[in-house]
Amino acid sequence: MKSTIENLGPTRVRLAIEVPWGDLDHAFGEVYKELGRQVKVPGFRPGKVPNRILDQRVGRPVVLEQVVQHAVPEVYSEVVRENQVRPLSQPDVEVTRIDDGDTLAFTAEVDVAPQLELPELDSLAVTVDDVEVTDEEIDTQVSTMRERFAMLTGVERAAEDGDFVSIDLVATLDGAELEDGSTSGMSYEVGTGTLMDGLDEAVRGLSADESATFTSPLLSGDNAGEAAEVTVTVRSVKTKELPELDDEFASTASEFDTLEELRGDVRTRLSRVKVLQQGSQARDKLVEQLLETIEVPVPEKLVERELEWRTRAMEQELAQAGMDWDAYFSAAGVDSREAYDADMKSNVENAVRTQFVLDAIADAREVTVDNDDLSAQIMAQAQRNRVSPEQYAQQLQQGNNIADFVADVRRTKALAQLLEQTTITDASGNAVDLEALAPKTVRAAESAEDEDAAESVEETPAEAEAPAVDEAPVDEAPVEETPKAKKKAAPKKKAAAAAEDDAEA
Template identity: 30%
Template structure:
């Protein structure tokens, strides 16, 4: 097989492929064996008519068309490899020469990955936040544990405090008139949760159990009910019940109750180690993200819209899978959120464009630095997938090959290696913990 590639536009390549006559003849034999089983020719049992008779009956063009469908996909893939062409869309195929007894010549016009003009990508300044963990950090985590495992105790008398869970009756009024949906009895509201209209919860702090209070608020301009958006309202509120968190003392018994440790010191040590691990991962991630952002900012590339469209659909599919794990589908989600699939596509597009540019730049750096993926690295990735899905690694490999997913695994590994390369070659500037 011979293949040539000619760039005919900025991101368009014309492949010309010639397949040897021997392969054409073999494909014609296969085509004959397929077609002869599908037709009835008078005087012959089904499937037994000679090839010459089949050619006369269905026409040589039909037989050659069947053969071409067998040859072209494989020949096209070989041509892509031979000419190092990276397509981003399906090709337009035109048969130039297609006759019995001759080579098959076809042309494939295909849109390809755009060229990336790389700028500086090594030695770029990147801030690495501090990964130090203080005693105060450990204490804060212990407080969170205390609050998570706190008991709610009913307050017999007293005033509402921040973080209290209250049961309230309320009726809302706009322009002196009660409005639809503005009334509830024994409504559970955690003070300070910011789940109610802004300013509402704060005004209940200090109100006594059983007391009534007029709460004055203004609905947000973007409030979902148009008839209330931006309008001032008064809520008549009564405090029916107050429940307050009762925190367990920080001692060995607390450690036993909330963890697998026997002492508070052991729990503190575990918290410290986990916080350090999290902080180190965050610092590493910050360096990697910063290095990629800097390299991408220094590169120039014109992104074809088809690549952005494909990335948007990929993101939509991923979102659909996540929603399915929660028991809802995309249609239900759009119904609940009063949006549409086109709204979501529009919102996803900027992120999709950014992701595509990142991937194109990472791929270009991989090529410039000869960063390749070994068979061992691919096998390790397949083994991880096999362990996750609890299947034999060889079965997983064959499935991925059939689905054409091995190339994506190769790309993912290569991009991760490039990200590590950029981080290792970055100029690290130590930052604060908040950086």
Template identity: 40%
Template sequence: MKISVRNLEPTKVRLTITVDQEELNPHLDEARKSIANQINVPGFRKGHIPGKIVDQRVGYAAVVGEAINEAVPQFYNDAIEEKNLRPMDQPTLDLKDVPQAKDDGVKLKFTAEVEVRPQFELPALDGMTVEVAKPEVTEEDINARLEALQQRFGTLVSVDRPAAQGDYANISLEAVINDETVDSQDGVSYEIGAGNMLDGIDEALIGLSAGEKTTFKSKLAAGEHEGEEAEIKVTLNSVKEMQLPELDDDFAQDASEFDTLDELKEDIKKQAELDAEGRQANAARDAFLAQVVEGIEIPVPKGLLANHTDEHLRNIGKTAETATADEKKEAAESAEKELRDQILLDTLAETMDVQVSQSDVMNFLASVAQQYGMDPNNFINSIIQGGQLPSAVQEVARSKGMLTAMRQVTFKDPEGNVVDLSRFLGSDETDENQSVAAASAAAEVADEVANEAK
């Protein structure tokens, strides 16, 4: 087999593959066997028709046509492996020459255009030092967690006064465009100041009393008239405020397994410290990846970038035709970062010579199923039946590659103290037999780096 490679773009190649007759013959024999099971020839049992008779019966060109359906993808895969290319998408195949007669001297020739992972040199990891900020837990952090717990045990109580920031309002809304009601809702509950409803509604509600009405203008956030400015008529039906329990030992006993408020605060502090360490590990990962690619240009395949950008737009219910310029820009930037991260992680996995075992993949899938509250066996079966197992293998390889690479690096805080991240990175010994917990951590890291949202 003769293979020539032409670089069309930094991340796109065209392979021209010419196949010798001797290499094609085994595929022709398989094609003849397949055809023999489909035709009837007097004097021969189905499936036991000699190859020469098959050629005579259906024609040599038909046998070749049957053979290349299986042969061309295999020859393409062999060529990719021989030339050490890393495809990132399916190829576009184009047949150039196909033998039509047994002795016409024509060799099978085809081209394959495919976007490939760019090759670049990673810096030496051994001896690399990466700075990462200290995990800090302030009194404000502890108080915020305590207040959140306090909110969970609070009680909504009706009040006879004008609405204020933080109150819970029951409202009725009517949206009017050109004197026509385009949407209306009754009995909507809204926390004033939450910022998760129409722009301007907080200012409209503050100062109103139950039973009063007002109007304001705002752009509609959803529905048929999304993005259009409407006159919003709002009626304040009732106002409630959150009354919080006293922070004392009684509260600690009601809200936790602790007897005193001091014990509860100490436990909250410990949890906050653990969370801070987790944030530090995430910051270490980001700092590590940023330092690895510092000064390295990683080109992104144009076709894949366009497809991923469209996918990001679909996730927000838009297309290239309906999205705003800002939405398209944000989608393109997110897609480009996602692809660059994937390219980097794949290169790290290859450089680290990561090996993915069956147990790695099963643990990974089980952990994902657990995160989404699904039955692991059903989830794994659906992944296999849906043909998504290769993607799962790739995701595990990326995670293991990054963890393996990060274990070769020394992390230090701004004061020069070594930061121990072994709780998050594991060890070379334990990595070979990942537990579900370790796979779950790896899945979370890969998800944040490669997808930013799944």
């Protein structure tokens, strides 16, 4: 078998392959076996029809066509392995010659990973923000805790901003009540503007059992964009009473006896979070530096396929949320479809460049992935996705994503090793403690109280994400009695947040 490789560009090659007829014996055998089961010839048992009779019955061109379809993928794969070609997509194959009894020739054009010239990587340096916790940040966290322990008390007056009202809503269009257009007993904080346009203006000044009608555009459904008449009825008005910030509050809201001890604990947690943020920031800045230093060509077809896939996935998410593109753009603050597409393309191109760079670094440093690496990453990703490690591994297998997962683990490991050798300083010029950024095995939170300060997942410098601290939504209704145990409030997830994942590859 003969093969040659022609570079059509930095990310595309053409393989020209000639296969001697003798190398096609296996393909002929499989084709004749299948035809023998399908073609019935009088006087011959199924599967016992001679090959020359099959050629006569179905025609030699049909036999050759099926042989080509059977042989080309196997031959192509063998040539790719022998020449260490790294294809990024399915090839475009063209059969150029079939000399019956002599030679099969074909070409295969395919996108490949580019060959990158890596700079010296032994003297990399990045600067990250200082770890500094301000009194204002502590005040914000303590205020959030205080909000969680607020009490709601009924009042006999008209609703004002900051009040919590129980409301009934009925939406009509052209005089007909909309399907799923009514609700009752909904709790809403006046003045937040989180539900629908015009609601705050209608509710302000209403007392219990009073109603008002306003016009608001529909955000989803078959009538999205049309203006509906909405009648709101206030059933009760309650005001929020915050507890005093004193030692009694500290002992109620935490395991600490004094407010000073509580604030000290908040400061410690915020410091831990900012150390993790330093690791995340160092990772991102190191990747940015590599992309600025290394010239990385990007296959256009690969980007186009990824954009098409992400667009289809986004359309499915919007359909499940009952939204269209215009409603999504409005909720996400996106100016236009053109702006969205341009931003998406930039994200995809950067993600592809990052993969190429990390693959090249992993190759140059001969980074390997062992079972411990895979197990650690499966456990970390499973915890992020709120499933068991067994379930996550099963999802990888069912989706045929194991090879991609292994490649991602290898890239992560290469970046983690490179980050360990990078000089990291903070904005004040102080060296950052690399021990705090070193790869760690999967661990639980240091204590139950640390759940508000850090996620209990495996963190490596290459993938550490800054966890949120006590990020309770401002529109979450306070409890009406003192809770028996402290619980972590979960922020509400808006449909518009779905596109944030587009920044990852």
